[in-house]
Amino acid sequence: MQIYLELLGYLASVLVAISLMMSSVLKLRLINLAGAIAFFIYGLLIGAYPIAAVNAVIVVVNLYFLYRIYTSKEYFKLLDVDSSSAYLRTFLNFYKADIERFIPDYRFAPSEKQLIIFVLRDMVPAGLFIGQRNEQGEFHVYLDFVIPSYRDFKIGTYLYYQSGFFQQHGICKLLSTPHNSIHAKYLKRMGFQEERDPAGNMAYTLTLPT
Numbered sequence: 204m205q206i207y208l209e210l211l212g213y214l215a216s217v218l219v220a221i222s223l224m225m226s227s228v229l230k231l232r233l234i235n236l237a238g239a240i241a242f243f244i245y246g247l248l249i250g251a252y253p254i255a256a257v258n259a260v261i262v263v264v265n266l267y268f269l270y271r272i273y274t275s276k277e278y279f280k281l282l283d284v285d286s287s288s289a290y291l292r293t294f295l296n297f298y299k300a301d302i303e304r305f306i307p308d309y310r311f312a313p314s315e316k317q318l319i320i321f322v323l324r325d326m327v328p329a330g331l332f333i334g335q336r337n338e339q340g341e342f343h344v345y346l347d348f349v350i351p352s353y354r355d356f357k358i359g360t361y362l363y364y365q366s367g368f369f370q371q372h373g374i375c376k377l378l379s380t381p382h383n384s385i386h387a388k389y390l391k392r393m394g395f396q397e398e399r400d401p402a403g404n405m406a407y408t409l410t411l412p413t
Contacts (some may be wrong), residue, residue, distance in 0.1 A: 208248055215241035226351035229272055236265040272355065279361045280323040281368055286313030291321075294331060302348055305389075306382045309346055317345075318372070322358050329353040332362060337378070341408070342369065344379040347389075359393045369411055377409040 218238030225231040239261040246255030284291050295302070295311055302309060313319070314335065322330030330353070333346040349358050362368065369377070379395060381387035387407070395407035 208245065211241060211245045211248070215239075215245055227354045228352060229269075229355040232265050232269050232272070236262060236269070239265060277357070278323075278325050279358070279366070280326075281362070281366055282321045282323055282328075284319050284321060286317065286319060288319075290328075291319065291331075294321075294328065298348065298350065301351065302346070305348070305386050306346065308382065320368070322349075322362055324353055324358060327353075330358040330362070334377075336374070341376045341378045342374045344377055347379070356392060359389070363393055363409065363411070375411050377411070379407045379409075381405065381407055 215238050218234055218241060222231050222235035222238060225234060239258045243255050243258040243262060246252065246258060292311075311333075317333060317335045320332045321328045322332065324330070330349045331346060332344070332348075334342055334344045337343045347359070347362075363377075369375070377395070379390055381390055390407040393409065395409045398406050398408045
């Protein structure tokens with residue numbers, strides 16, 4: 204029994220340590236909540252009631268802020284920008300390493316046909332979307348990037364399902380190529396389905412309601 208208690212204590216410590224390394228506030232709260240619950244149980248089992256009490260408070264605090272995250276009403280707006288925008292290039296350069304983590308082979312190659320959109324969240328440029336209609340009439344997504352502190356899927360949900368942006372441009376089908384497992388997981392979360400493109404390569408598509 205003692206070994207299981209020690210393992211529980213180590214698990215709780217690891218979860219709390221991991222939570223402090225999260226750049227996403229949502230992930231920080233969720234992982235910290237799990238660590239606090241583990242510490243609460245650990246404190247009760249070993250009779251360390253001050254530990255249990257402190258972590259019970261931490262659990263309540265995390266639940267409160269998670270409630271606020273999921274229920275708060277935020278302002279979203281799409282902002283079209285030109286490929287020559289100085290801010291756009293500064294943004295891409297600043298987040299270059301992070302973009303390469305999710306889409307390793309992405310290179311900014313602007314053209315007149317591309318749509319370049321910043322997604323503003325409470326007036327913060329939290330997301331960047333770049334894409335272009337291909338010869339088959341589908342809209343190919345080149346870049347769908349969200350800065351670390353806003354990765355709770357709200358921006359993607361707004362962009363694809365609430366903004367009406369694609370319908371306004373006569374776009375009913377989106378095509379995206381998964382570049383790694385992290386990117387593929389995000390696409391599935393956004394409702395994209397696995398498909399083969401005309402060349403036989405794996406692609407993910409999203410058919411939007413008209």
